[in-house]
Amino acid sequence: MSEALDPELLAALLPEWQDATDRLAAAATPSAIARALDTLRGLAGSADIAVLRDAMRAFNPLPDPFDPAAAAATLRAAGRRLGGESPEEEPETTAAAPGPSPVRTLIVDDSAMMRRLVRGSLDVDPAFVVIGEAADGREALARIAVDRPDLILLDIEMPVLDGLGVLREWALSGHPGGTGAVVVISSAATPGGEVSIEARRLGAAAVVGKPSGAFSPDLADRQGEALRRAARRAAGLPAAP
Numbered sequence: 405m406s407e408a409l410d411p412e413l414l415a416a417l418l419p420e421w422q423d424a425t426d427r428l429a430a431a432a433t434p435s436a437i438a439r440a441l442d443t444l445r446g447l448a449g450s451a452d453i454a455v456l457r458d459a460m461r462a463f464n465p466l467p468d469p470f471d472p473a474a475a476a477a478t479l480r481a482a483g484r485r486l487g488g489e490s491p492e493e494e495p496e497t498t499a500a501a502p503g504p505s506p507v508r509t510l511i512v513d514d515s516a517m518m519r520r521l522v523r524g525s526l527d528v529d530p531a532f533v534v535i536g537e538a539a540d541g542r543e544a545l546a547r548i549a550v551d552r553p554d555l556i557l558l559d560i561e562m563p564v565l566d567g568l569g570v571l572r573e574w575a576l577s578g579h580p581g582g583t584g585a586v587v588v589i590s591s592a593a594t595p596g597g598e599v600s601i602e603a604r605r606l607g608a609a610a611v612v613g614k615p616s617g618a619f620s621p622d623l624a625d626r627q628g629e630a631l632r633r634a635a636r637r638a639a640g641l642p643a644a645p
Contacts, residue, residue: 417447417453418486420447421456421479421483421486422480424440424443424444424447425476425479425480425483427439427443428441428444428472428475428479429472429473429476430533431472432505432508432533432535433535433551433552435551436551441463441466444456444479448460453486455486456482456483459478460479506531506532507533507554507584507635507639507641508535508551508552508553508555509526509533509553509554509555509556509557509635510534510535510536510537510547510548510551510556510557511534511538511557512537512538512539512541512543512544512556512558512562512570513537513589514539514559514561514563518559518614519537519539522557522589522631523537525628525631526631526632526635528628529636531636531641531644535551536551536553540562540563541564541565541566541567542565543564544558544565544570545570545573545574548574554585554639555585555586555587555635555638556584556586556587557586557587557589558570558571558586558587558588558590558608559588559589560588560590560592560599560603567603568599568602571586571606571607571608572606574606574607575606584638584639585638586607586608587609587611588600588603588608588610589612589613589631590613590614591613591614593611593613595611595613609634609638610634610638612630612631
């Protein structure tokens with residue numbers, strides 16, 4: 405390496421650099437790409453490390469067309485070199501026929517544990533990618549307007565604005581940003597019940613019940629399959645093989 409670097413600085417910087425490159429690789433919207441690149445530019449500039457600054461120059465201005473995954477691989481390799489690893493350890497990216505884009509999904513639930521369980525249920529199906537989470541209805545509407553998810557997995561009982569309130573505003577606004585379908589996941593929405601009927605009237609594509617206990621850890625086993633089936637139908641995907 406051409407410059408002597410503080411080991412403590414590298415130990416603090418490199419995990420952040422790798423995390424930012426991972427976010428760039430997964431970025432599916434211009435705003436997400438811009439946020440990831442801003443983070444990387446900030447890290448390269450604040451640390452004043454030539455290897456990282458030089459790597460970032462290739463993306464100022466951005467090439468057209470811009471491939472976030474290929475850019476992330478290049479920047480990740482720069483971080484590996486900085487850490488003393490061989491750049492050959494970075495897997496090469498090869499051109500492949502593009503497959504269908506994953507369904508960009510927003511999870512809305514005031515319980516962090518339930519959000520984690522729902523995310524885990526979707527993680528086993530590569531047709532979906534979780535692009536964000538919201539802990540109440542008002543936050544959900546803000547995320548919908550910015551991130552434009554293809555699918556929203558929505559709880560009913562939440563603070564600030566409940567799920568039915570989200571559906572009402574979502575319906576009145578004409579589905580902001582061209583957002584896709586909504587699947588309600590709630591213990592309050594029993595099949596055929598008043599809440600389920602109202603949710604469907606307001607545009608929900610499906611209603612799936614939660615486990616009997618709000619903190620039950622068995623969502624992946626008991627409800628995960630039903631959730632994935634409903635999410636696939638709502639997103640217009642065929643049933644999982």
